[in-house]
Amino acid sequence: MNLPSFGVDESAGIADHARAAEQAGLESIWVGDHLIPVKPFLDSTLVLSTAAAVTHRVKLGFGVMVLPLRPVAWAAKQVATLQHLSGDRVLLGVGSGGPVHGEAAWRAVGVPFAERGARTDAALEVLPDLIAGKPSRIGDEEITLSPGATVPPVLIGGGGGGAVMRRAAQYGDEWYPAFSAPELIAEWSARVAELAAGYGRPAPRLTVGVSVGLGELPAPLIDAQVRGLTEYGLGEEEARATLILGSPSQAAERFAELSAAGAHRIIAMPFGPDRLRQTELLGETARLVAA
Template sequence: MKVGVHLPAFGVDPAAGTAEHARHAEDVGLESVWVGDHLIPNRPYLDSTLALATAAAVTERVRLGFGVMIVALRPVAWVAKQVASLQHLSGGRVLLGVGSGGPVHGDAAWRAVGVPYRERGARTDAALEALPALIAGRPAKVDGEEVVLSPGATVPPVLVGGGAATLRRAARFGDEWYAAFSGPAEIAAGLGRLRELAEEYGRPVPRLTVGVSVGLGDLPAARIDAQVRGLTDYGMSEDEARGSLIVGGPERASERFAELAEAGAHRIIAMPFPEDRMRQTELVAETAALLG
């Protein structure tokens, strides 16, 4: 089981920055660090590509994950240029999570870049169609024009993020399905459908990465309740949100991680919600160690 951790968005931890958190995650033995991708969120948020470039510059081993990049907000050639550059700068450590963006991203970001919200799915599919060739430096069609970018780079694993509605996209384009805030029953059902779709497309069955919201240690009930309310912004009911949280000590958390592994996950990405993010990263690493 591979275990990674989300780096804090700007403003979450005033005591340490992206570089310090990335180094700490590598030092405690985690497999990967991840960043979300928001243009106009409800709190300050760093650009995902620059945050990962900073993490790459101060680490040697840890993998660098987009969790997930909203590619439809950007011209696809620029996405490919940035990803290829990050592959060169990091020594090929990128994990390219891709999503179409949902209501949690709001309307303002789409209006700001002149992209109709209703087109986000089609634009995401078009980007995923073109990205492998563009990143690799091979000729690709972009809006009817042949484009070749240089220098090309090794195409990173593509993780298609989303729930059951995105399984067809994951089967068609993804090396992995990135399911966030999902429980064992949901991901087991999703993997069954994913196998059917992969066979339909004649592709290997994508592997599974699961993102989970974690708050480890002794937390006040009010802090957990606040996180539950935040998760309902992603379309979850209050009961679903509360059930998806992983709380308690490393021993209890390792049992929940093991359930996800049994359901089919090969990687878990912990998204800590308490403010003591350095300590949370250490507790996540303790949880990973208990899994063996």
């Protein structure tokens, strides 16, 4: 599930949410990555470092690191460090960023917004070797980062566009198109597998994200979540259809549909006001799915 990494959660801190997710039996916890979004947002690497310090088993996911906002050597150093601190529990989602939060962050770090795709590809060419501590060339400089670390699984984030599919096929161990409907998953999986074969690579597995509100939630809260999803390019009807609502047993049925369509991992993005309670209900859902 996604951690509440934005603003201040009055009910619990990041450490509490991370421990609760591990105790609930969830596979992994995830955090988004933004520099200047609409809402206040904590730094993803520090959030995951905090989570690593208070947990032992649960995996730690970037969902996703906006790679071109950072010099690639610094990104690799942060990931390698987190691997050492966590005992190799990192899941490295990366993406090129999008227009939803505007261009202020890009101007702030001196990166042209229009170059983000090309810079992402260039970073992915060297990122695994940098993390591993192997000699790597960046521009005219050959560098080696030390200590090297185990290269984590790389998930390429983004929707079903051609550039993202190509990037997932060329560089990804997994593809992470958030807010995916079951009917699209099978189609997209086949297409990215075909592209990967063209690069002589195995087909990336598919991780999907879903917006989840379990238990009894007021209609205005659900409507607000639908409006929020439309900011990411979904139509209102499509956004409402992607929500997973109701009881853990109802959610388990929806998760099973996504799994049957080809999803390897499902990342729940809770939006209920009591996030710790949502974690408990997600743990119950996960046990039902496993059974």
